[in-house]
Amino acid sequence: MSDSLQRLKEILGEVTDVNRASAVLTWDQETYMPPGGVANRADQLTTLRRLAHVRFTSEEVGRLLEEAEGEVGGLPFDSDDASIVRVTRRDYDLARKLPTELVAEIARAGATARPVWQKARQDSDFTLFEPYLERNVELNRKVADALGYRERPYDALLDRTEPGLTTDQLEAIFAQLKGAIVPLVGDVARHSEAVDDSVLYRGFDPDAQVAYALQVVIKLGYDPERGRQDLSTHPFTISFGPGDVRITTRVSRDFFNECLFGSIHEAGHGMYNQGIGQNLDRTPLWSGASPGVHESQSRLWENMVGRSAAFWRYFYPSLRNAFPGPLKGVDEESFFRAVNKSYPSLIRVEADEVTYNLHILLRFELENELLEGSLKVADLPEAWNARIKSYLGIDVPNDREGVLQDIHWSGVSFAIFPGYTLGNLMGAQLMEKARKELPDLDGTIERGEFGVLLKWLRTNVYRHGRKFTPNELMERVTGQPLTAEPWIAYVRQKFGALYGAKAAS
Numbered sequence: 001m002s003d004s005l006q007r008l009k010e011i012l013g014e015v016t017d018v019n020r021a022s023a024v025l026t027w028d029q030e031t032y033m034p035p036g037g038v039a040n041r042a043d044q045l046t047t048l049r050r051l052a053h054v055r056f057t058s059e060e061v062g063r064l065l066e067e068a069e070g071e072v073g074g075l076p077f078d079s080d081d082a083s084i085v086r087v088t089r090r091d092y093d094l095a096r097k098l099p100t101e102l103v104a105e106i107a108r109a110g111a112t113a114r115p116v117w118q119k120a121r122q123d124s125d126f127t128l129f130e131p132y133l134e135r136n137v138e139l140n141r142k143v144a145d146a147l148g149y150r151e152r153p154y155d156a157l158l159d160r161t162e163p164g165l166t167t168d169q170l171e172a173i174f175a176q177l178k179g180a181i182v183p184l185v186g187d188v189a190r191h192s193e194a195v196d197d198s199v200l201y202r203g204f205d206p207d208a209q210v211a212y213a214l215q216v217v218i219k220l221g222y223d224p225e226r227g228r229q230d231l232s233t234h235p236f237t238i239s240f241g242p243g244d245v246r247i248t249t250r251v252s253r254d255f256f257n258e259c260l261f262g263s264i265h266e267a268g269h270g271m272y273n274q275g276i277g278q279n280l281d282r283t284p285l286w287s288g289a290s291p292g293v294h295e296s297q298s299r300l301w302e303n304m305v306g307r308s309a310a311f312w313r314y315f316y317p318s319l320r321n322a323f324p325g326p327l328k329g330v331d332e333e334s335f336f337r338a339v340n341k342s343y344p345s346l347i348r349v350e351a352d353e354v355t356y357n358l359h360i361l362l363r364f365e366l367e368n369e370l371l372e373g374s375l376k377v378a379d380l381p382e383a384w385n386a387r388i389k390s391y392l393g394i395d396v397p398n399d400r401e402g403v404l405q406d407i408h409w410s411g412v413s414f415a416i417f418p419g420y421t422l423g424n425l426m427g428a429q430l431m432e433k434a435r436k437e438l439p440d441l442d443g444t445i446e447r448g449e450f451g452v453l454l455k456w457l458r459t460n461v462y463r464h465g466r467k468f469t470p471n472e473l474m475e476r477v478t479g480q481p482l483t484a485e486p487w488i489a490y491v492r493q494k495f496g497a498l499y500g501a502k503a504a505s
């Protein structure tokens with residue numbers, strides 16, 4: 001290896017170490033830190049983030065990158081060294097394009113808007129939040145201008161989170177989804193009595209739930225020697241390196257889905273990171289391909305595996321042993337149906353597989369309209385409510401359960417939402433390919449042989465880390481770029497069967 005590339009890797013390793021130290025502090029803050037620690041912790045994190053940013057965006061890194069680019073020119077596209085240089089170049093240019101004053105202004109705007117949003121949500125009073133959201137929209141425009149775009153401002157923001165994807169491409173995908181889901185939601189709603197989920201609310205001992213969930217995710221392939229599970233208000237996954245990838249969960253006595261499916265979701269993220277190649281450690285490639293690709297793995301394990309009939313054929317006997325009281329008189333088929341209950345609802349994070357993407361579609365549309373100026377912030381609640389009515393057929397009773405429900409817009413972070421839908425679509429696209437290459441996949445799941453699917457995902461997706469963009473990865477693994485068809489076929493088939501033949505049309 002050349003001196004420049006070697007030196008570049010040393011600096012990238014240090015930047016990674018500083019970022020991972022920040023991650024440890026963040027994990028502690030979300031799990032065990034006493035409330036009094038907030039102010040000191042904010043200082044510590046700000047300092048570490050600044051150190052990492054300064055180190056990464058230095059002139060030295062720019063010079064080493066240029067030299068290294070000349071040296072890796074002859075290497076294959078997917079080689080470690082060529083990929084490290086290519087992806088570092090993308091990160092470096094993005095980080096250098098945002099003026100320091102704008103970065104600071106964004107941090108301040110987010111910090112001041114956050115408590116106002118909390119109060120506005122609590123009081124269900126959008127007018128409190130309105131001026132802050134106006135400023136955040138303006139800052140998102142400034143970010144888009146600084147990053148640059150050819151067609152639409154959203155392209156700049158999207159390219160930062162899901163590199164290679166464009167607003168036009170997403171619009172086409174969402175149009176296709178809307179055409180398929182809106183009628184399916186109507187069909188399911190007309191047959192809502194076909195699925196009874198009352199068993200989920202019968203009261204499940206919280207400690208037993210947490211223990212059972214941990215047992216399940218270990219069986220799926222989450223390695224507890226290189227991770228741990230703790231409780232937090234909002235479940236998350238966080239990584240300090242290949243040997244330490246932690247997950248958290250939350251638990252409710254009165255609603256079964258929260259703990260188990262939350263744990264499987266986070267374990268999906270966790271198994272992804274535990275599967276990234278050791279050869280990529282301490283480089284910018286030791287991470288998921290994008291937030292969307294990461295979400296594809298959490299949702300694949302949570303929904304396409306965890307909510308499948310084959311999964312419950314294997315796990316239901318042990319679940320009934322663990323919770324004999326609430327599960328008395330409930331057979332495996334009824335339980336499988338209960339955890340797949342679908343109904344139009346107001347809150348995104350509680351939405352089921354069928355309706356979830358409609359919640360994202362409306363946020364994607366509104367963000368675009370705000371950014372391009374065709375929608376005024378003052379008119380946002382009305383636009384929100386009208387779209388919920390049109391897509392899901394329900395009325396929004398107040399802004400708390402409507403436009404104020406998500407934390408995202410209190411920070412300057414547009415273009416995050418589409419990643420959730422991309423995750424659903426890419427998960428289905430990957431699963432369709434896995435089924436072709438592993439014809440007995442359902443059989444292996446039914447027998448509890450989850451390693452078969454995990455190995456396939458590790459080989460095709462996890463080990464590459466961040467080497468490829470979402471479209472590059474989908475092309476490599478499935479032979480085509482991102483497409484909505486496998487997901488549409490999956491929900492039509494599954495929910496058509498659950499709710500009667502009509503929905504399958």
Ligand code: ZN
Nearest residue numbers: 265269295298
């Ligand atoms: Zn997730």
